[in-house]
Amino acid sequence: MIGRTPRWIPVLVWGVSLLWAIPILGMFITSIRPPAEVIAGWWNVEKLTLTLNAWTTVWYKYPLAQGLLVSAKLAGLATLGTMLLTPAAAYAFQFLRFPFRRTILVIIVNAFVLPQQVIIIPLFQLWRSVGLIDNMISVLIPYVGLSFAWSIFLVKNFLEDFPKELIEAARVDGCGALSTFFRVVLPNSLSSVFALGILQFLFCWNSLLLPLLFLRTKAPLPVVFSNIVGTHDLNYDLQAVAAIVTTAVPLIIFIIFQKQFAAGSTARSGSKE
Incomplete structure (x- = not known):
């Protein structure tokens, strides 16, 4: 009979997954914010401006x-x-x-x-x-x-x-x-x-x-x-x-x-x- 999976294993897997997801989230937020705001940290939301200028610039310039x-x-x-x-x-x-x-x-x-x-x-x-x-x-x-x-x-x-x-x-x-x-x-x-x-x-x-x-x-x-x-x-x-x-x-x-x-x-x- 196969025993039950210890509860700490799913918790550990979810924790590692969240750690891996944080840089991806930061990369996405950086792509839709002006560089002047990103310098203070992409997690800083004191001044939040969302823009797609970076996406349009990359598409048309390169x-x-x-x-x-x-x-x-x-x-x-x-x-x-x-x-x-x-x-x-x-x-x-x-x-x-x-x-x-x-x-x-x-x-x-x-x-x-x-x-x-x-x-x-x-x-x-x-x-x-x-x-x-x-x-x-x-x-x-x-x-x-x-x-x-x-x-x-x-x-x-x-x-x-x-x-x-x-x-x-x-x-x-x-x-x-x-x-x-x-x-x-x-x-x-x-x-x-x-x-x-x-x-x-x-x-x-x-x-x-x-x-x-x-x-x-x-x-x-x-x-x-x-x-x-x-x-x-x-x-x-x-x-x-x-x-x-x-x-x-x-x-x-x-x-x-x-x-x-x-x-x-x-x-x-x-x-x-």
């Missing part, structure tokens, strides 16, 4: 619509590419036998410790020589390539607990490596794939360094809003608007992927199609 479209393309394509390629690679490393399998896996996993700054100069020289500067491909390839280090590791760890009896049964039924992957392994590992998609989308959406260096005319939101931070002007309201717009889309995507993640978890029935 290429917000174009930045949203570019960010959606970059994050969406990079996430899709990672979700398509990573499960197959993890399946190969886990269940197939080929020369230098462990060596290649060690090299890929060791890319965990490789920061983006190390590859910036070689990548810039390569993209410039082949004419890919200011092309979305120059950002998409590093997005997908750099994600293999942790994404393959994540899905492979999930597949370590995958029932080997299903693999053997598929082989007895005459399934080859590709058929076993698409009909047995992939449908029963959707939860790890969708978890991978959530992490990859968040990484690509918030990435600033690569788009800032490789893109010129079409910049994503992080690059667009990096120009909002003023050196001398106290434009806290504009920065708050930028933070809200930048975080709104990942939050919506997370909610959508979370539903799919739950569906993928319940779909792990351990059966063949």
